[in-house]
Amino acid sequence: MNEPLLVFRGIEKSFAGSQILRNVDLLLYPGNCILLSGKNGAGKSTLLKIIAGLETPEQAEIEYSGESHSWKTVIRSIRKNIIYLHQQPFLFSGTVLSNVAYGLRFTSLNRKQRRESVIEALEWAGLTDVATQDAKTLSRGVQQRVAFTRAWILKPKVLLLDEPMANMDHESREQTSLLLRRMKSSGMSIVVTSHMQQYYDGLADQHFHFKRGRLVP
Ligand SMILES: Nc1ncnc2c1ncn2[C@@H]1O[C@H](COP(=O)(O)OP(=O)(O)OP(=O)(O)O)[C@@H](O)[C@H]1O
Numbered sequence: 012m013n014e015p016l017l018v019f020r021g022i023e024k025s026f027a028g029s030q031i032l033r034n035v036d037l038l039l040y041p042g043n044c045i046l047l048s049g050k051n052g053a054g055k056s057t058l059l060k061i062i063a064g065l066e067t068p069e070q071a072e073i074e075y076s077g078e079s080h081s082w083k084t085v086i087r088s089i090r091k092n093i094i095y096l097h098q099q100p101f102l103f104s105g106t107v108l109s110n111v112a113y114g115l116r117f118t119s120l121n122r123k124q125r126r127e128s129v130i131e132a133l134e135w136a137g138l139t140d141v142a143t144q145d146a147k148t149l150s151r152g153v154q155q156r157v158a159f160t161r162a163w164i165l166k167p168k169v170l171l172l173d174e175p176m177a178n179m180d181h182e183s184r185e186q187t188s189l190l191l192r193r194m195k196s197s198g199m200s201i202v203v204t205s206h207m208q209q210y211y212d213g214l215a216d217q218h219f220h221f222k223r224g225r226l227v228p
């Protein structure tokens with residue numbers, strides 16, 4: 012593997028005196044996918060949220076460009092490159108098209124470029140046929156793909172997916188798996204939590220399991 016994009020080291024996290032994460036390290040490489048498994052309450056979502064800057068650890072260092080910094084001092088500047096997708100896809104009321112276009116409003120693209128980008132992303136995800144439908148009326152599996160596409164269009168360097176295939180039928184899982192493969196081959200670093208390892212064969216490059224707050228291979 013090449014140089015890591017980001018390295019998180021020594022993550023410690025407790026809730027109400029109970030330690031959830033103990034000295035957890037995570038190395039994120041471009042085009043690499045890490046699968047995290049562990050029982051309910053093990054700390055999977057907590058770890059993703061700390062990486063995304065949505066939850067504060069008691070202790071953590073972040074290394075990038077050959078230097079180490081405390082989590083607190085750099086998380087703000089790096090989190091624009093990191094997208095966290097919740098297990099329950101959060102979609103706005105409105106069409107699939109407007110949902111996918113949402114994040115582009117904050118970029119420097121002009122109207123025409125934004126439109127082209129949205130059309131391309133909808134094609135990429137196989138969502139062209141439902142582009143003008145109200146996103147909230149779609150099935151869960153399709154809603155999850157809309158959420159992926161909304162993330163994909165922003166081209167984050169790191170994508171954190173929390174149980175993306177929960178409650179999906181086999182076909183939706185296959186489609187989701189295809190999208191994940193494409194995201195990976197475009198160079199994104201992906202961290203995914205799942206209780207269903209069988210869907211990540213050939214997709215995950217590394218697999219870690221939570222055991223008493225630590226990550227074990
Ligand atoms: N904001 C919070 N306040 C207090 N406790 C929390 C908070 N967030 C998580 N916890 C606790 O931390 C532990 C780890 O939770 P987390 O959601 O990270 O587990 P998980 O591995 O994602 O579980 P699941 O498989 O159910 O999604 C749990 O015991 C949970 O109750």
Ligand SMILES: [Mg+2]
Pocket residue numbers: 055056057173
């Ligand atoms: Mg969770």
